[in-house]
Amino acid sequence: MTEVLLGSFVIVALVVGLAVALVGLRRRLIPASGLDVAVNGALHLAARRGDTLLDVLQDGGILIPAACGGSGTCGLCRVTVPGPGAGDPQATERGVLSPRDRRAHIRLACQARLRGDCAVEVPEDALGAQGGFLGTVTSARMLAPLIREIVVDLPADHASAFEAGAFMQITAPPFGLDFATLDLPPAFRDDWEIAGWRSMRVASETEVTRAYSLASRPEDAGRAVFVIRLAVPPPGQEHELPPGLCSSWLFAVQPGEEIQLSGPFGDFHVQPNDREMVFVGGGVGMAPLRAMIHQELARGSTRRIRYFYGARSAADLFYAGEFATLAAAHPNFSWTPALSDPAPGDRWTGATGFIHEQLRAEMRDHPAPEECEYYLCGPPVMVSAVLATLDRLGVEPGSIFYDDFGA
Structure with a gap:
């Protein structure tokens, strides 16, 4: 018995000693401070080895968007890192970034860990974005069985002039929700009962942040308009898989409640030229396309604009009357x-x-489909099918713009 105890003690002592030695060696070989992160060639931020670029940038007040908690799955925190200071791309990045992105030195800031001084280029909108502010819900209505429009009044000191195509991040607090308590419009109650969505329950013990495109029109100045799709599990798995956390919370918020926002962000915008524009959307891909079309028509643009929008059935088709009115008013x-x-x-x-x-x-x-510009936003399968169609029509990739963080 004594030998067993003594042997155990020796093993524990060796493990602890080895751990202490490794920590000490790491501190000697890899100093914890003294790194410089140069942002867009102008701003300099202090950092330590092992820090992620996302943490350094956000701690420095540069609001790089990120909606996946640093897991590298949302693809929003893209920055350009031309030098070796952030090491080699991780496997998680190779699953999100295309070979073209990687050749252009694009990295996911949440996955890039500093190894030395680093130069990084971030989108200009990240330098001017505002974060951590509260807006007040002024209206909320269901547009389709799984789609809800939420209009948020912005604080008076917040810039409200958005470039159409931008998105914002919404942070849901810890919450619990029984979907049976939702007050559904009569037009959509049968859909929910048949699909079994009323029996769903969801809870989150932590804050959850997700990105949502702005559907705001010029006349919505001072407000942010969001079109939210409730992310539900596949049919028959309502009790095995939870619905989306942030979208569930947003389906329950009511006028008068406050929402934590940050942004706007994004570079999915109308290009400043005279080429004909073709918009193709589906689902809540409606949001940025709606904003773009209203922006162009309000500016008095004479560019030819076509909008193709796909839905499953009439119940899933929303804002149809609005666009029919626009078509009647604008040749x-x-x-x-x-x-x-x-x-x-x-x-x-x-x-x-x-x-x-x-x-x-x-x-x-x-007569010349390759001379048009194309703006796409919708479910990934729709975007893939449209890209294949445009390729067959001879349209070059440089004439196609799309929102790639999902819809």
Whole structure:
């Protein structure tokens, strides 16, 4: 027995001693301070070895967006790191960044750990973005079975002139929600009962931050308009998988409540030229495209503008009356909604099929589809199908712009 105890003591002592030695050696070989991070060639931030670029930048007041908690999955915290100061790209980055991105020295700031002095280039909007402020919900309404519009009054000292296509981050506090308590509009109650969404429950013990595109129009000055899709689990797995945390909380907020925001961010904007514009959207990809189209028409733009929007059934089609009104008032704008699976009661007489099919049917008769600019936002499968369609139409990648953080 004595030998066992003595042996255990020796092993523990060796492990502790080795750990202490390694820590001491690391401190000698890798000093904990003295690094300089040069931002956009002008601002300099102090850092330590092992810090992530995201932490250094955010601690320095540069609001690089990040909505995945530093796991490297959302792809929002993209920065350019031309030198070796942040080491080699991690495996998580290779799963998000394209070979073209990596050749351009694009990194995910949350995955880039400092090894030496570092130069980094960040988007200009990150330098001017505001974070950690509160807005007040002024209205909330459901537009479709899983889509809710939320309008937020911004504080008086916050800049409210957004460039269309931008997004903001919303932070949900710890919460618990029983979906049976939601007050649903009569038009959508049957959909929820049939799908089993009313039986869902969700809870979060920590804050959760997600990015949402702004759907704000010029007349919404002083307010931020969001179109939120509730992320629900696949059919039959409502009790095995939880719904989206932030979107669940947003489906329960009511007018008068406060929301924590940061931003705006993003570089998905209308290009300043006279080329014809073609917008293609689906789901809550509606949000930035709506903002862009309203911005252009309000400016008095004479550019030809086409908008193709795909939905499953009439219940999923929203803002349709708004765009029909715009098309009637502006000869240079056309609106083409298409339903992929219209319900018998929809009495739908418009276009049917997937939206990339409708796009191909119209643009193949265009005299020069390759001369147009294309703006895409929607579910990843839709964006992929549209990109393949545009490739067959001879459109170069440089004429295609899309929001790649999901919709």
